[in-house]
Amino acid sequence: METATCTEKCSQVVPAAEDALYIIAGKWKMRILITLAGGDKRFNELQRALSGISARVLSNELKDLELNGLVSRKILDNGTILYVRNAYADSLRSVMHELVQWGMDHKQKIRNREI
Amino acid sequence: METATCTEKCSQVVPAAEDALYIIAGKWKMRILITLAGGDKRFNELQRALSGISARVLSNELKDLELNGLVSRKILDNGTILYVRNAYADSLRSVMHELVQWGMDHKQKIRNREI
DNA sequence: GTTAGCAGTAACCTATGGGTTAGTAAACCT
DNA sequence: AGGTTTACTAACCCATAGGTTACTGCTAAC
Numbered sequence: 001m002e003t004a005t006c007t008e009k010c011s012q013v014v015p016a017a018e019d020a021l022y023i024i025a026g027k028w029k030m031r032i033l034i035t036l037a038g039g040d041k042r043f044n045e046l047q048r049a050l051s052g053i054s055a056r057v058l059s060n061e062l063k064d065l066e067l068n069g070l071v072s073r074k075i076l077d078n079g080t081i082l083y084v085r086n087a088y089a090d091s092l093r094s095v096m097h098e099l100v101q102w103g104m105d106h107k108q109k110i111r112n113r114e115i
Numbered sequence: 116m117e118t119a120t121c122t123e124k125c126s127q128v129v130p131a132a133e134d135a136l137y138i139i140a141g142k143w144k145m146r147i148l149i150t151l152a153g154g155d156k157r158f159n160e161l162q163r164a165l166s167g168i169s170a171r172v173l174s175n176e177l178k179d180l181e182l183n184g185l186v187s188r189k190i191l192d193n194g195t196i197l198y199v200r201n202a203y204a205d206s207l208r209s210v211m212h213e214l215v216q217w218g219m220d221h222k223q224k225i226r227n228r229e230i
Numbered sequence: 231g232t233t234a235g236c237a238g239t240a241a242c243c244t245a246t247g248g249g250t251t252a253g254t255a256a257a258c259c260t
Numbered sequence: 261a262g263g264t265t266t267a268c269t270a271a272c273c274c275a276t277a278g279g280t281t282a283c284t285g286c287t288a289a290c
Contacts, residue, residue: 007166009153010146016218017145017211023221025136027278031125038124043237051122057278059238068221069230079287081237088230095217096132098210103131105206106138106183115184115203142248158267169249174268194257196267 020095023068028053028061030096033070036085040074046083135210138183143168143176145211148185151200155189161198 024030028050035041035049047058062083065071070089074082109115139145143165150156150164162173177198180186185204189197224230 007164010149013149013211013215014145016216016222017214018218019222020214020218021136021140025140030129030132034125034128044235049122054279055238067230069224091220092217095213096128098213099132099135100128101131102206102210103133103135107131107134109184115182159265170268172248
């Protein structure tokens, strides 16, 4: 039976993909994760590294990432606050890889006017 | 050298991922592709199958998908217009799969309060 | 004592994605 | 001949993501 209406199949598959997309698809989420992969950072340090993000937005993004367990807010003894990329963020590796790969291939195809 | 600032690494990786995301991240793109996987469809047929999408939005989404080579607009001899999922859309398989997989795992983790 | 950095929050603005309703010209059905 | 379906487009509305500017209370440096 090849009757794959959206109501049947989409309802199983799409919400899961959308959850994933919601978490990484923001303008800054990936950049933050990549930047934090280079080492823990403080708020302002992060803001400078990302160049272009506002404090408000950075604050929101970090809260989202924290809620989803990808990043932690660590308070040192001297009171310094560090944002740390969690090991769990590595679980996004293959998703990211696929996205980047497909994006590159696709852009190439378009450049070559294969589309 | 572990100095992965965003300006260095993000500038290579992020745009590629964003291109990919832009193409599949809309509310309807995936649903349309999945629906068309069940066979070619006419405009109104597609609209009914997706239940909830407006003609305006469907029209826009189809244009996007066509521009990116994922879908074609085929005109039959009798004038009927069919929307056809291209073979190229299969190249999204692994991206989709990873997204769905990660989304499901993540939701599970949250349900189990592992986060 | 004041200036600069830290870690944000508050109030506001705008551009965009998507939705709603209506309307079109042509073909098709009865 | 009148109604329905097809394949759209036009004009409008709204919610949200993200941006801008300003402000806070706190600490450290000069």
